[in-house]
Structures are given as C-alpha cells and as structure tokens.
Amino acid sequence: MTLETRTDDGWATTRFVVVGFGTAGYACADSLIQAGAEHLVVLDDRDNEALREKAVILETLGATITLGPGSTAELPKDVDVVVTSPGVPPHAPLLAQAAEREVPIWSEIELAWRLRDPANPAPWLCITGTNGKTTTVQMLTAMLQAAGLRTVAAGNVGLPLLEAVMDPEPYDVIAVELSSYQLHYTHSMSAHSAAVLNIAPDHVDWHGSLDAYAKDKGRIFENCQIACVYNVADPATEQLVMDADVIEGCRAIGFTLGTPGLSMLGIVDDLLVDRAFVEQRATSALELAMISDVTPAAPHNIANALAAAALARAFGVPATAIRDGLRGFRPDKHRIAHVAEVAGVNYVDDSKATNPHAAQASLLAYEHVVWIAGGQAKGATFDELVIAARRRLRAVVLMGQDKQVIAEALERHAPDVPRIVVEATDTGAMQIVVGEAAKLAQVGDTVLLAPGCASWDMFANYGARGDAFTEAVRALGN
Template identity: 65%
Template sequence: MSDPGSLGRTSDWSGVRAAVAGFGVSGYAAADNLTFLGAQVTALDESDAGDRAERGALLESLGATVRLGEGSTARLPDEVDVLVTSPGWHPSAPLLAQAAQRGVPVWGEVELAWRLRDPASPAPWLAVTGTNGKTTTVQMLEAMLRAGGLRTVAAGNVGLPIVEAVMDPDPYDVLAVELSSFQLHYTSSMSAESAAVLNLAEDHLDWYDDMRAYAADKGRIYERAQRACVYNVLDPETERLVREADVVEGARAIGFTLGTPAVGMLGVVDDVLCDRAFIAERQTSAVELCTVGELSSPAPHHVQNALAAAALARSHGVAPEAVREALRTFTPDGHRIATVATIDGVSYVDDSKATNPHAAKASLQAYDPVVWVAGGLAKGARFDDLVRQVRDRLRAVVLIGRDADVVREALQRHAPEVPVVDVPAGETPVMEGVVAAARRLAEPGDTVLLAPGCASMDQFASYAARGDAFADAVRSVSRGER
C-alpha cells in the first residue's frame, strides 16, 4: 500500500489494513466508512453493550472483522497499516501503546475525517473547543449559518459524527465542529477555516498529567487555522495558545469580551453585542448584532458563547442580520441554566451540564444568593478557587455523590460559615432528598442551583438523567405532592 500519510478521499484503500479502537458512535462511523472505501477493517471494543453486537454483525456482513467483549483490545492485530482511535483512549491503552512501539500511525476520528473530505467540494470547518460551553456555542453557530442560507450541520463531539458529515453524498457548505481535547490529541493535519478556544480550566486531570498538557491539546485547534483564531479576552491562556500556534499566513487573532471591544474584537456596549472585527470601518465603529435581552439567558457565560459563535460565523461572511435572527430564536439544550419552577419565591435552576468547577463557577456567578447543589465524580478536579470566588453568594450547600468530600473540604477551608447538608445515597431517591434539604435552607429571592461541578456517573446514567431527576423532584413539590 501507499504511505498512510498520503491517504485521502480519492486514494485506493483496497490494500489498507485499518484497525479501529472503540466501537461506539464515532468508532462505528469510522469503521463503517473505511469499509465502504474498501479498506480491510478490524474493529475492537471491550464492550458489546447497546447495539454494538448488531452493528458489528452488519459490518461483518460487509467484510469487516469485529471483535467485541472483554480481552478484545489486549492485542493489536499483527498486520496493521493505521490505527484509528475513538476519543478518550489514552496513549497508554494497550492497542495504542503497541501501535506506537511498532511505528503504526494513530489517527483520531477527526484526523480521519479531515483526510476523507471530498477535494471537489471540501466544506470548510468552523471549529470550537474549550472546557465549557462548546456544545451551546456550536449549536448557536449552526443556527447562524442556517440563518445565513448555508447548508450546514453541527458535527464532531455533538450532533453528527464528523466522518459521516464529510462523507455525506450531498456536500455541506460549511461545518460547525465541536472538538474535545481528546479528539484534538490525535489530530495532525486538520486546518480549520476559523477556530475558537472558549476558555481553559482544570478538567480531565485524571487523563492528563497536568494543565499544561491539557491546554496544549486544546491549542491544537488553532494549528494551520486559515482565517480567524477566536480567543477569550478574559482568559489570557486562550490568547497564549493563539500566539503559539502555527497558522496560515493572514489568519487573524479575534478576541471576544464582555466589555467594550477594541479593534479586531467582538464585545458588549450598553447591553448590545457588537462586532468590531469583521467590518471595514472597524477603526471607528462597530456593527450591532443583538441585545443581551434578546438572548435566552443574560448569564455572562451565555453571552460569551454567543460572541464566540458570532465571531466564527462572521469570519465566514454571515451577515449581522442572520446572526441576530439566530440568537433571538436560539434555545439551549436541556440542563443548561434552565429554570424548572419558582416555589414560595425560590427559583429552582437545572444546570446539570456544569460537570466541572469552571462550569459551576460560571453558573454560580449568574445568581445571588444561591443554595448550591454540588458533588458527584470530581475527575481529579479541585474546588478551592471556585469556593473562594463564589463564597459570598452562597446561602448554603447541599452535597451529593462519591466525591462530596472534595467539595466539603474546600468549603471548610474557604467558606466555613456556609451551612452544608449531605444527602447520601439511600432508600429515598437522591434528588427528592436534595430538594427537601434545599427547601429548608432557601429563603424567598434565593436560587436553588443544581450546578454540581462534577460528572454524574456515580449515581446517574448521565448529566441529563441527573437533571431530569432534579426537575422531577422540583415539579413534584410544585404540584403539592411532597
């Protein structure tokens, strides 16, 4: 076969022996499309849960080899030209470590997708990463592109698997791409038209050795950027990543800020979101995009997401009117700063998607005073900085989950005067206990805020299931059932 480094959409894949690590959504998409192209595919996954077995049988009928179940990923097949890994597989995993030892190239699904773009109609990528806000920003961006009359889709870490997007027989005009640090870790040739890093904070330190390594993977999104590198003025680390990136000549650094924008930035003036980057008269004026009041939430992090999405859309030529139309009608997915009910003058807000301290801080800073519902799986994160910054907003804290002690210890160090109540797992559904405790602690005018700062899998199937349980418990009280 030819050098794997030269493989692309129009290559002859018939002699390529490709292994795929992981058979979830992205792994299946990679294996399926590689099989379609004619490669000799072996897909491996330790799990045969869900519909993996059914999908595996389908691929095997098309000529692929599928190995599922315990022990399937212990050994890399003897003859492999390239290994495609699903996001989240650590380089120390046996398959990946063996590939490195044997000099087998390791691609992520994103790298594969970039190589499989149709050279006759290669839809440009507008790419977003960051510790928090990625999905909302990409969905806003998708709405802006659609409002501008473009055929687009949200893809990557949200929506459609990116391989499926680039292989669609009806080409897209442009793609709104969400990328996690895990996905970016295994990219080497991607060249986004424009890219944004929304923010950087401690996360996934159970996967990375330190914050520097985590930030470095986030920064890969800027490499080879063609038109605009969008960064957060309030987060100097994102600007540092732009400065360190090797971009295409002519690519611009575009900041977004909650304050008055300087030339080359987007920002807010008298509650008006405005663009002072993508207009000819940017030295002396700015163009209005929408008002804060027209957004679905005035929360600062939501405004930042809107500005970042607008910067990417405007870099692609989307008109201000289309940006405004999209932002005025945009509604975030569930479990993102969603008010469930107001009971006896107390608001109950579900932000279960706040799965790390940085996201929890953004949510907490939007409300005051707060009865904070926190805890779950901390994933190696610390809460000291968060508690120091929000302690004056805290009426009380209700703790849940396996790593509740991590949050409690930070509270004891930095906010010892704040009442703390534990709701241990037991016979009573956890969220019923949470809402009962919060009702005792809250006063009229307060917000009971589920912004756990932790992952959910110790007690719930997902952050959505956790949010649903909280909302159900609140609604039961609202209906007078408890």
C-alpha cells in the same frame, strides 16, 4: 500511502485497525469501507448483543471484528494505520504499541478530514474548550442557518462528523464541536476558523497533566486559515493562538464581556458588537444583537454568543443573521434551565455543569444562591470556585461520592455559609436534596443544581440527574 482523496487507491491497499466499536468506532469502520478499504480489523474489549449485531453488518462487507476481553491487548503485526475512538487513552496498550512502532494513529476527526469530498469540501468552523462547547456550536449553527446556509452541528455533538463529510449532498459549512480526546490524534485538519472558549482542569487523568490537556485543545488552531478566536478573560486561550502554526494571514480575534479593543467582539452598553470584521474597526463597531437576544442572558452564555458570532462573522455571516440566530436559539435541557418558581424561589437545572469551572460560571450568574453540588469530582478541587462565589452563597446542599471534597473547600474559604450533607444515594435522594434546599432558600433566591461533578455515582448521566431534580421541584410545587 497517499490517502489524499476518497477515491485514492491507497484506501484499498492500506491495512487499518479501528480501536473501539462504539458509536465513533462503528462510524469509522463503516466510513472506511465506503472509502474502499479492503483490509480492516476492528477491536473492542467489550462483547454484548448490540455490538455483535453491528459486527455482523460490517463482517458481511469484508471487515474482521474481534470482540471480548483482551481483544485490544496486542496490536496486529500487519497494520499501516490505527484509527482510535475518543475514549481510548494514549496509555492504552495497543496505542502505546502503535506509538512505539511508529504506526500512524488517527482520531475519527483526522479520518473525517481525510475523507472530505475533494470536489467540494465543506469548510469547518471548529470549537473546543472546557465548558460551553455544545451551546456555542448550536448558537453558531443557528446563525449560519439564519444566513441561509446549508449547515449542521457535528463532531462531539449532533451528527457524527464522518456522516456529515460523507453526505452525498455537500454542506456549505460545518459547525464542529471537538473534545480534547478527539483533538489528541488529529494532525492534518485545517479549519476555516476555530475557537477555544476556555481552559480549566478537566480530564487530567486521560491527558496526564493540565499542560498536556491545554496543548491538545490548542491543536484546533494548527493550520487555521482565517481566524483563531480566543477568550480575552482567559489568557491561556490567547497563548494557544500565539503558539499555533497557522496559515499566513490568519488573524487572532478576541471576545470579551467588556468593551472590545481592535480585532475583538464585545459588549457596549446592552449590545453585542463587532470590532474585528468591519473596515472602520479603528474608530467604530458594528451592532450585532442585544443582550436580551441571548437566552439565558447569563454572563458565560453571553460569552458563548460572542464566540459563536466571531466564527460566524469570520465566515462572512451578516449582522442580521447573528441577531436572528440568537433570537431563535434555545439551549438544550439541563443547561442553566429555569424549572419553576415555588414560593418566591427560582429553581434552575444546570446538571450539565460537571466540573468546577462550569459550576462557577453558573453560580456567578445569580445574586443569592442555594447551591446543590456533589458527585464524582474526577480529582478536581473547589477552592477557586468557593472563593469566587462565596458572597453569593445563601447555603449549600451536598450529595454524592465526593461531597466531602466540596465541604472541605467550603470550610476553608466560606465557613459561615450553612451547609447540609445528604447521605442518601438511592432514587429518592434528590427529593431529600431539593427539600433541604427549599428550607434554606429565601424569597428571591435561586436554588441552583450545578454539581461541579460527574453524575455516575448516583445517576446514569447528567440528564438523569437533571430530570430527577426537575421531578423533585415539581413535587415540591404540588
């Protein structure tokens, strides 16, 4: 079973099982058919009209689709490779059976890597981390485009990576966002350059431990060719570089919000500078952009910009394109987005801050904050966040399923900070929350929605939560 290229006969004779038939699973199955796979089974425990419609399409092309409860309980006897969707945990029965039988398990990323055009495979610039992945990938894409390169953001954001590699018109380079789920079953990828932005507790229930989670993040550095980019402020990311087996000559490149040392990007005065990819780096640094070119210029977002710049510079992007890319970039909704100023108080939507690490980064960007927090904590704790941010907290308004977890951390470490607990969980709850926050805020303060929790207990997703906050703020203004 070679499967070295798209046209290898191995694709036709290999017996594939795809687990999960959501967006990723469908893309995997469709791409396998395009590659010539003639023995393809797709399994999903769900069964609804949308899935059945997609099943009809693939069945006409020769795939076998099985939907409904129990479909993934047993691994078929005749299978050579299992391709799994990112949401399926390693302890799922079918994956456990595959591991026991020593059947190779591929992620969609592994499949995409193997399906690259052998005649013109676009290099991958890859990014992972607990927080900031999407913003950093989008910044990187803007820089690459400013350099005149045909590129796209793909993977865990933007275009599905399989679509990118199967595009008949090859890209010059692909900016790839990767989650820990996707990296877990990725084995042969060899990125041009890669970055780990940060490591903080998240998805421990899926991975089994924080150490296992970090090791899966570190897979992004395996076989890296040119540069492994790490966060100087987060030693765990540098350790992942040290532990990785890379291509000879691959360099470790740091990024820092301080003055950069050798082989680093960092800040000098109000400038983003490069001391890694310049010949005179022992004695000088190259100006890339001004801090004011980064929007918003919050510290963690400047760090994102430096990480993106490090990957772009590793690919040979000139400084002018770094600057132009940053100047033209605006983050997606619900990422430290300024909503309005009402009665001298700023209201900021960072609903995307779905874990304590992300919420802490947001809180440290403002001097005086009325913090709106709560939701599903996913087993996370908030002591470290409260200790780091307590001097900035004017007050806290708590909501959602695990609000008590945050309340207890506040009681331990910031007992004098006023806090309001909102019990309502219906569609009007956010109006109550914002109303309470407005009462606590003083002129010049920031009311910050940075929940530090998932949204599913009260909202369809973090976007719906952010939209509810925005509506409540605008109603307050009116």
